[in-house]
Amino acid sequence: MRLARSTFASAIAVMAMTHNSHAQSCCAGSGAITPGRLSLHEVALVGVQTKSSVVFGNFDSHGSWTPNAKGSSEADFEQDFFAAARVLPRAQLALIVPLVETWRTAGVTDFGGGIGDANVSGRADVVVAGESRYVPGIAFLAGVTLPTGRPPESAKNKLAADATGVGALTGNFGLALEQNFGAWLVSVSGLVAFRASRSVGDVTAGLSPQFTALFALGYSFKNDAALALIVSYAGEGNGRINGESIMDSSRRTLLMGTSGVWPINDTWRVQGGFFVHPPVEPFGRNQPTAAGLTLTLIKSWT
């Protein structure tokens, strides 16, 4: 089963806007962790990010990890088309529209995809990272994930590989703190996602709020390239059916990754990364574990 992608995608999308691995926030080094965030003087950007990942196991409801069952496998692909614009000197908005494809086998082979859950995010910088020696950059984050994808209950394929979304309207709110230490940047962010209940047939299904914590450490080189290490941990409580809690349905997942950015010039940059959900007990629950790569191309304007 694919990771609850829209929930986490929206979380990472908003979280992604918080991160600037560029130590001094001026140049193309920003966004080694995230594609969609404007660096200090940019007024707009557009880009495309491709992701490919392979599921290699699963955490059950008790947090025990097992590898894929014999004969079963899953590969996930995603292309995110995104744009961001500065709406005030210290505020920006971004839009992400994902295309999702899933290849899944479990005795039979299934392939499907389509538009995923789109996300609109905002970021307001109260303190810009680097403008104070003693006070870290402080930013408020907010976003909405729209159920534009095909929810699992609407999937028609045998193995539901054509499911592309969570099916729930989601609001995300967060706080990001960043500080520069020479060429190093440290970033800590917290995010909470509220998912609206939805009707699935005759029942009302709801998800608990999801909490995500993200830590990133970045380093900027003199040529404005940058590298970052990222660790995030997300969790949510039990789901609900008709208001009743579903026992052992809570979810947790740990994500670790690296990413880098290479500025082609002042207006074009390339970003790439590797991520993995490590199969480390007890950091997972009711979630698959996957490893994958990302590659991003961005065009910006100042």
Added chain:
Amino acid sequence: MDLKTLVTLFVSVCMCSCMNANSPPSSASLSSITMAGTDGQSHLLGAEFASAPATVFVFFDPQCPCMAAHQARLRALHDAFAPRAVRWFMVDSEVGGSIARDQSFVAQLNLDYPMLFDQNAVFARAVGAQFASFAVVVDRQGVVRYAGGIDDDRSHLRDDATMYLKDALTDMLDGTPVRRAEGKTLGCALPLW
């Protein structure tokens, strides 16, 4: 805290988070500022202004890639305009700065002009400097004639870049109105507090 409150808070932060535009500094306020220089002298800005047809100040950040990328271009501008009696200063307004640190930067960069230590960022606040590579050109009367970036490049310099600082100096020395009194600065945030 409920959803409505969170949304209200976020919108409020957006509306309140505008950078305030600085009103132009007065000649008197700038002329009274004194800064210690890496040349061992104490520089009263009023006296500096009066001694040259144009005085250039460039705000420095040792860690900023954009600043580093522009050093060669700054050197070329200095070499072109210093013979025409234009005075040049680099300015360190960062919290935690010191004359000793600035002297090491001057040596590293092999600067032909002094760096001024702007303690408590007095000069930076007076002229509205917020980013590295922000340049200010002041005339003999202490009036700011140009304030902004060196050019419209960030860290990748182009031959066809718009040369804000060079244009301002050329216009001043030619006795013509400065074609562009402000230019966007693309350097890193200066830690001024």
